[in-house]
Amino acid sequence: MLRTRSLTNRRNSRPTTSLFVVASQERPKLQNRRLPLELIENIISEVLPNDRSDARTVFSAIASVTLASTTLRSIALKIFLRRICIQDAACYTSIFEMISMYQVRNPDSDGFGLIRAMTIGDTHVSPVNVIEGSTGLNNLFRLQDLSLCFYKEGFRTQNIVSNRILPAFASTTLSILTIDMLPRIDLALLSLISTCFPGLKNLSLDVTKRLYYNYCRVECDCWSCFLSLFDDLLHSPVPHVYGNVSLLAEAYGNSLTPLDQLTQLQLGIFISDETMIYEHAEAHRDMDILPRHIATGPSACSRCNEMLASVRANEVLASTIMFKKLTSLQRMSWSSFFQRAGNRTDQGQQEGDLFYPVVFESDRAEKLLKVL
Numbered sequence: 001m002l003r004t005r006s007l008t009n010r011r012n013s014r015p016t017t018s019l020f021v022v023a024s025q026e027r028p029k030l031q032n033r034r035l036p037l038e039l040i041e042n043i044i045s046e047v048l049p050n051d052r053s054d055a056r057t058v059f060s061a062i063a064s065v066t067l068a069s070t071t072l073r074s075i076a077l078k079i080f081l082r083r084i085c086i087q088d089a090a091c092y093t094s095i096f097e098m099i100s101m102y103q104v105r106n107p108d109s110d111g112f113g114l115i116r117a118m119t120i121g122d123t124h125v126s127p128v129n130v131i132e133g134s135t136g137l138n139n140l141f142r143l144q145d146l147s148l149c150f151y152k153e154g155f156r157t158q159n160i161v162s163n164r165i166l167p168a169f170a171s172t173t174l175s176i177l178t179i180d181m182l183p184r185i186d187l188a189l190l191s192l193i194s195t196c197f198p199g200l201k202n203l204s205l206d207v208t209k210r211l212y213y214n215y216c217r218v219e220c221d222c223w224s225c226f227l228s229l230f231d232d233l234l235h236s237p238v239p240h241v242y243g244n245v246s247l248l249a250e251a252y253g254n255s256l257t258p259l260d261q262l263t264q265l266q267l268g269i270f271i272s273d274e275t276m277i278y279e280h281a282e283a284h285r286d287m288d289i290l291p292r293h294i295a296t297g298p299s300a301c302s303r304c305n306e307m308l309a310s311v312r313a314n315e316v317l318a319s320t321i322m323f324k325k326l327t328s329l330q331r332m333s334w335s336s337f338f339q340r341a342g343n344r345t346d347q348g349q350q351e352g353d354l355f356y357p358v359v360f361e362s363d364r365a366e367k368l369l370k371v372l
Helices: 002-012 037-047 055-066 070-082 089-105 127-131 155-169 187-196 208-217 223-228 245-256 275-286 304-325
Strands: 083-086 117-120 145-149 176-180 202-206 264-270 331-336 356-363 368-371
Touching: 037 070, 055 070, 055 083, 055 089, 070 083, 070 089, 083 089, 089 127, 117 127, 127 155, 155 187, 187 202, 187 245, 202 208, 208 264, 223 275, 245 304, 275 304, 304 331, 304 356, 304 368
Parallel strands: 083 117, 117 145, 145 176, 176 202, 202 264, 264 331
Antiparallel strands: 331 356, 356 368
């Protein structure tokens, strides 16, 4: 009895078998250590020099990046080609061949479509010498900003060069056109621009930058050298080309009427009479104030400042006519011998410098013209 009971107790006291399921600890996921493409673009952009006037110098700054990997090469070329400055035909040929080779290796790439802004020519070379005979200009289907320097051109060659270059870039998508250091702004040039680039929103044509460039380089301060700066360029079309300011503005406005999207216009010419600068020089030559041989601009002349009111009135009149002719225009500027009181230009010009930009803004809702 007791033995049977003991066996029964031992059977009941045996440990029971249990099944436990324990989940293994998950391994931590490796974080993606790749930098965002936007950050890489910003880094490469910072490597590029601020002065992008020489495409060779700019590319040398990122040449090593293009050799690192396919991704970095694509990003670097995208940033480099976004805005390029071409100073000679060899530079253009090198860039063209580089893009062509890149497209062969990367058929899905934009290639020439990466070029959004282009500057051609400088004070040492005509833009026509850079691109004449070049191929691939018709591939610049996304070009939005074109800048040309006409410093090497004269009265005889301006129209010839314009008719060779501008039709080669003719596009409905170009929105910004800048032509600096022109010998003159005439109706032939304005009409050609309106025909080739009907989608322009910002147009800048400048004669006086050529004048200022020469002014900064002249070593002699005498009046003869000062007046020689005004030769070989049409800085003031009134009164010898156009009898008065109204006729000038009417003619210019009519030539630019096809540009129905134009919002900003800069015309770098003087609205004052052409004779004013010569009268200013003669007056100073006859003055008893010494030194008479030091040439200065009209803004530093007390006699010429008496003409400020009439000159400013002509600038307002010309701007008013242009705003009426160009219904989409919001802001325009001329060059002036007189600086607006308390105003300083972004070029750091001070009183006594040769000329200043005068900017007008139209508030069409209020029918007001503001001088900025």
